[in-house]
Amino acid sequence: MTSTVDVSADDRMPLGEEMLRVEDLKVHFPVKSTVLRRKLGEVKAVDGIDLELAAGETLGLVGESGCGKSTTGQAILRLIEPTAGKVIFRGRDITAISRRQMSPLRREMQIVLQDPFASLDPRMTVRSIIAEPLKVHGVYTSGKDRRKRVDELLELVGLSSELGSRFPHEFSGGQRQRIGIARALALNPQLLILDEPVSALDVSIQAQIINLLEELQKEFSLAYLLIAHDLAVVKHICDRVAVMYLGKIVETGTRDEIYNDPTHPYTQALLSAVPTPDPAKRDDKTRILLEGDVPTPENPPSGCRFRTRCWKAQPECADEVPALIDREGLGHPSACLFPESIAAEDL
Amino acid sequence: MTQRPNDSSREPLLEVRNLNTTFKTETGTVQAVRGVNWEIYPGEFLGVVGESGSGKSVTMASIMGLVPTPPGSVGADSVTFEGKDLLSLNERQMRRIRGHEISMIFQDPMTSFNPVHTIGNQISEAIRVHDSKMTRRAAKKRSIELLSLVGVPSPEVRFAQFPHEYSGGMRQRAMIAMAIANQPKLIIADEPTTALDVTIQAQILDVLNLIQEETDAATILITHDLGLIAEMSDRVLVMYAGKVVETATVFELFADPKHPYTLGLLASLPRLDSQLDSLLSIPGQPPSLITPPTGCSFHPRCDLTKGRSECRSELPVLVEASNGHHTACHFWDEMTEIAEVVTDTVGIDVRSSVET
Numbered sequence: 146m147t148s149t150v151d152v153s154a155d156d157r158m159p160l161g162e163e164m165l166r167v168e169d170l171k172v173h174f175p176v177k178s179t180v181l182r183r184k185l186g187e188v189k190a191v192d193g194i195d196l197e198l199a200a201g202e203t204l205g206l207v208g209e210s211g212c213g214k215s216t217t218g219q220a221i222l223r224l225i226e227p228t229a230g231k232v233i234f235r236g237r238d239i240t241a242i243s244r245r246q247m248s249p250l251r252r253e254m255q256i257v258l259q260d261p262f263a264s265l266d267p268r269m270t271v272r273s274i275i276a277e278p279l280k281v282h283g284v285y286t287s288g289k290d291r292r293k294r295v296d297e298l299l300e301l302v303g304l305s306s307e308l309g310s311r312f313p314h315e316f317s318g319g320q321r322q323r324i325g326i327a328r329a330l331a332l333n334p335q336l337l338i339l340d341e342p343v344s345a346l347d348v349s350i351q352a353q354i355i356n357l358l359e360e361l362q363k364e365f366s367l368a369y370l371l372i373a374h375d376l377a378v379v380k381h382i383c384d385r386v387a388v389m390y391l392g393k394i395v396e397t398g399t400r401d402e403i404y405n406d407p408t409h410p411y412t413q414a415l416l417s418a419v420p421t422p423d424p425a426k427r428d429d430k431t432r433i434l435l436e437g438d439v440p441t442p443e444n445p446p447s448g449c450r451f452r453t454r455c456w457k458a459q460p461e462c463a464d465e466v467p468a469l470i471d472r473e474g475l476g477h478p479s480a481c482l483f484p485e486s487i488a489a490e491d492l
Numbered sequence: 493m494t495q496r497p498n499d500s501s502r503e504p505l506l507e508v509r510n511l512n513t514t515f516k517t518e519t520g521t522v523q524a525v526r527g528v529n530w531e532i533y534p535g536e537f538l539g540v541v542g543e544s545g546s547g548k549s550v551t552m553a554s555i556m557g558l559v560p561t562p563p564g565s566v567g568a569d570s571v572t573f574e575g576k577d578l579l580s581l582n583e584r585q586m587r588r589i590r591g592h593e594i595s596m597i598f599q600d601p602m603t604s605f606n607p608v609h610t611i612g613n614q615i616s617e618a619i620r621v622h623d624s625k626m627t628r629r630a631a632k633k634r635s636i637e638l639l640s641l642v643g644v645p646s647p648e649v650r651f652a653q654f655p656h657e658y659s660g661g662m663r664q665r666a667m668i669a670m671a672i673a674n675q676p677k678l679i680i681a682d683e684p685t686t687a688l689d690v691t692i693q694a695q696i697l698d699v700l701n702l703i704q705e706e707t708d709a710a711t712i713l714i715t716h717d718l719g720l721i722a723e724m725s726d727r728v729l730v731m732y733a734g735k736v737v738e739t740a741t742v743f744e745l746f747a748d749p750k751h752p753y754t755l756g757l758l759a760s761l762p763r764l765d766s767q768l769d770s771l772l773s774i775p776g777q778p779p780s781l782i783t784p785p786t787g788c789s790f791h792p793r794c795d796l797t798k799g800r801s802e803c804r805s806e807l808p809v810l811v812e813a814s815n816g817h818h819t820a821c822h823f824w825d826e827m828t829e830i831a832e833v834v835t836d837t838v839g840i841d842v843r844s845s846v847e848t
Contacts, residue, residue, distance in 0.1 A: 154656035163765040178833055189732075209690065209691065209692075210689055217644040257672075282790035283557065308625075317777050319777060345544035346714065347778075348543065348718070348757055348761060349751065349756060349757060349759050349760050349773060349774035350543075350773075350774075350777060351760065351778075352759075352760035352761075352762075352772070352773035352774070353773040353774075353775075355762070355771055355773075356771055356773055357768065359770070374689065374690070374765060375762075376690070377761070377762040377763055377764050378762050380762065380763075380764060380767075381762035381763075381768060381771065382762075402672065404764065414691055415691060416764065417694075418691050418693065419689045419690055419719065419764050420717065420719030420720050420723045421719055421722060421723065421763075421765050422719045422721075422746070422758065422761055422763065423722055423746060423747070423765065423844045423845075424722045424723070424725075424742045424743050424746050424844055425743070425747070425844045425845055426765065427722060427723045430723075432694055432698075434694055434695060434698060435691045435694075435695070437645075438659045438661055438662070438692065449723065470529060470823075489764075492780045
């Protein structure tokens with residue numbers, strides 16, 4: 146390859162082949178005292194998680210605020226340095242390589258953030274925002290080619306190319322998210338990390354962006370890691386799902402396994418808490434009400450981290466950290482000592 | 493939860509007629525609320541749904557006299573609460589209504605509490621402001637009772653804590669305790685759970701249901717979440733671009749929406765209770781309220797228009813399509829047609845299967 150790289154002629158991974166594997170990933174943040182900066186403790190934001198993602202697949206990472214899902218996304222891209230563990234992208238452990246060696250790999254893995262306004266520079270035109278990754282990576286030498294690529298990208302995300310000379314504040318939330326997606330696609334990546342891409346948008350606009358993401362995935366066989374708190378959005382888009390609680394994955398499986406047949410009490414409580422947009426179903430719903438709040442990740446409960454809010458907790462839950470395995474032969478792994486199938490209709 | 497009878501022979505608790513609210517900005521006058529009419533009956537749970545900028549929060553702020561003037565300007569034929577016209581009251585009289593007869597719960601309880609006073613003192617103060625005979629000690633006792641009612645654990649300890657010592661869910665509980673402190677007749681909850689996680693939201697909804705049973709106050713729930721509307725409301729107002737476009741009982745609205753916007757919202761919604769083939773998004777985006785579209789403000793995004801000139805030129809008024817079900821659409825009797833198109837694309841009938 147020459148110094149000018151052609152974005153169209155890269156090696157796409159065949160669908161279904163493993164693209165990303167995360168092994169025992171940990172991200173710990175030190176808690177320091179205000180004056181002397183002595184280390185007082187650690188926030189274990191992500192505390193030993195495993196993930197796999199194949200080309201063309203969508204993996205949903207769900208959980209409530211503070212569970213470590215966004216930190217996981219950033220650690221995979223090394224936007225935050227992982228404390229321990231491996232991130233294997235296309236067979237290569239990217240936690241072990243230098244920043245310089247990392248640079249060409251960044252072309253293949255991009256991120257779309259929640260707040261499209263905060264993630265777009267207000268002083269740059271939309272055209273220069275989308276062209277920036279192309280410049281940084283020296284993809285086109287001629288300005289004309291670059292211009293053509295930006296037009297192509299704008300069209301791809303459903304914006305007219307005349308809008309390129311405008312500034313981010315002239316766009317609505319949905320349009321800004323389209324710009325963020327166009328920028329992420331500029332280098333023709335294979336993996337997109339979508340961190341709450343639709344949660345700031347209104348329902349009618351949210352559906353537009355979800356449909357766009359689905360079309361783009363089909364067209365370019367993209368792999369998506371979708372980080373979200375909205376369980377309905379995740380259900381609609383994802384092939385597989387991992388549920389996080391306080392820095393750990395508590396249950397993982399295919400979409401149908403998680404949504405039709407959840408076995409971890411936390412997953413069950415989450416699913417039962419989502420209001421159903423159908424008044425005919427409101428009387429036969431049994432909502433599992435969890436007690437209390439999520440404990441602080443600085444001082445998580447011993448054993449199972451969910452036990453302080455769990456209605457099934459037994460004394461052994463305080464002693465043993467439950468491994469993420471399929472204990473009872475229920476079909477998919479669940480980090481609960483007493484997993485139980487509950488059919489979705491009963492939630 | 494059973495539906496409370498919508499007994500129209502009763503006097504409404506609050507009746508709003510032709511409310512208009514505008515804001516002067518550098519780029520022009522924003523017509524945030526454009527001639528809305530609605531009412532709420534005693535003990536009723538009214539859901540108000542709409543997207544950002546639809547005017548749902550501004551409507552409530554206007555009624556409560558909380559719109560800053562200038563830049564805002566509020567006008568109405570009448571806003572009648574128990575026979576009193578709220579818009580003709582002076583600030584002093586209005587203050588007696590706010591927090592006493594009508595109280596509000598906001599989205600972000602962190603900014604609604606004063607950070608330098610304890611939660612307990614703020615609730616006690618709210619009680620004592622409206623009841624001059626109440627002693628400090630009695631107000632404290634009542635505050636602790638209220639905190640305990642809304643499920644704040646160890647309320648005696650929590651009474652003396654500051655807002656930052658509360659978690660988000662606990663702050664919202666304390667906010668609700670303060671809102672019900674003076675046994676209001678109407679509670680307006682503006683996106684009360686939007687900032688909260690779903691398991692905490694479930695706890696707060698539980699508290700809202702409980703206090704409605706305990707106090708029998710009428711409640712207005714403002715939200716963008718159709719799921720919350722479906723689970724909590726007796727009756728619903730759907731707002732779009734500063735207007736009420738549809739109103740019906742919750743069962744009617746979800747089973748047989750008679751405005752294309754309402755159906756569009758249902759078709760855009762990813763759901764847990766069914767697997768959808770695809771979402772049917774509403775094209776385009778909500779209009780600017782500086783220069784709202786002529787005729788029906790939804791026409792540029794509407795599938796039912798089919799280029800007909802009425803939609804562009806004539807302002808649709810709310811008409812009664814069936815008993816108690818009002819819609820502001822010229823062609824509401826063609827809704828079945830587009831509902832079939834939606835079903836074909838989405839893969840399920842997004843309308844509720846309830847018998848109406």
